[in-house]
Amino acid sequence: MTDRPRFFDDLTGIAGGAFSAFTGAREELNAIIRNRVSEILASLHVVRREEFDIVREMATQTRISLDAAERRIADLETHIENLKRS
Structure with a gap:
C-alpha cells in the first residue's frame, strides 16, 4: 500500500519536470525565432x-x-x- 502513493508522487514529479522542460524549450524557441526574424528584417533594410x-x-x-x-x-x-x- 505504501508503494502506490509514492508511485503517484514520482509520476507527478516527472510530469511536472517534463512540463517545465517543455515550457523552457518553448520560450527558448520563441527567442530564437524572434532573433532570426529580426536579423532577416535587418538584412532586408525593413x-x-x-x-x-x-x-x-x-x-x-x-x-x-x-x-x-x-x-x-x-x-x-x-x-x-x-x-x-x-
Whole structure:
C-alpha cells in the first residue's frame, strides 16, 4: 500500500519536470525565432513600425514648416512689390 502513493508522487514529479522542460524549450524557441526574424528584417533594410511612425511625424512637421515658410515668402514678395510701386 505504501508503494502506490509514492508511485503517484514520482509520476507527478516527472510530469511536472517534463512540463517545465517543455515550457523552457518553448520560450527558448520563441527567442530564437524572434532573433532570426529580426536579423532577416535587418538584412532586408525593413524598418520597424515605431521607426516609421517617428519619421512620418518628422515629415509631417517638416511639411507644416515648409508650408508656413512658403506663405511667409509669398507675403514678403507681395510686400516688396507693393513697396516698389509706392
